Amino acid sequence: MKLLTFRLGQFAISALLMTVLFRYALSLSIGVESALASALCSVMYFCLMFLVGWYFGKKEDEENGIYDIGFRFHLVTYIICVGVGYASYYIDLNTENIRAMTISTICWGIGLLVHLIFFVIAKKRTIKGYVKEDIFE
Numbered sequence: 001m002k003l004l005t006f007r008l009g010q011f012a013i014s015a016l017l018m019t020v021l022f023r024y025a026l027s028l029s030i031g032v033e034s035a036l037a038s039a040l041c042s043v044m045y046f047c048l049m050f051l052v053g054w055y056f057g058k059k060e061d062e063e064n065g066i067y068d069i070g071f072r073f074h075l076v077t078y079i080i081c082v083g084v085g086y087a088s089y090y091i092d093l094n095t096e097n098i099r100a101m102t103i104s105t106i107c108w109g110i111g112l113l114v115h116l117i118f119f120v121i122a123k124k125r126t127i128k129g130y131v132k133e134d135i136f137e
Contacts, residue, residue: 003072005060005064007056007057007059007060007063007064008056008060008072008073008076010056011052011053011056011057011073011076012076012080014052014056015049015052015053015076015077015080015081016080016084018045018048018049018052019045019080019081019084020084022041022042022045023084023085023088023093023095024093025037025041026038026041026042026095027088027093027095029041030095049077053070053073053077056073057070057073068119068122068123069115069118069119069122070115071115071116071118071119074112074115075112078108078109078112081108082101082105082108085101085105086101089101
């Protein structure tokens with residue numbers, strides 16, 4: 001199974017751009033002390049990330065037929081969001097404190113670990129990333 005694909009790269013670039021814009025917008029919202037703006041930024045970011053992940057995930061499945069239950073996209077999202085989060089803290093944007101980021105990183109990491117377990121189980125039911133039923137029909 002190919003780990004790095006063109007569609008995953010497109011998703012990573014999109015996620016990086018959206019995450020940087022989200023962190024900047026969140027910083028501005030916190031700076032003007034607007035809870036409504038912060039909430040709207042968060043909801044919009046969630047919806048956009050979901051839709052972009054869904055779009056590129058469907059394209060990935062159609063073009064490459066890789067059956068990996070979305071783990072690679074989840075891992076890339078985790079790395080980008082955590083990396084941009086810590087970078088925004090260290091360049092002094094007013095987004096989150098280090099303790100809150102660490103707690104959310106650990107919680108999300110636990111969720112990622114659970115996803116990895118399901119990924120390994122699903123991988124055992126495939127042959128080189130392709131569902132066995134699709135090959136032997």
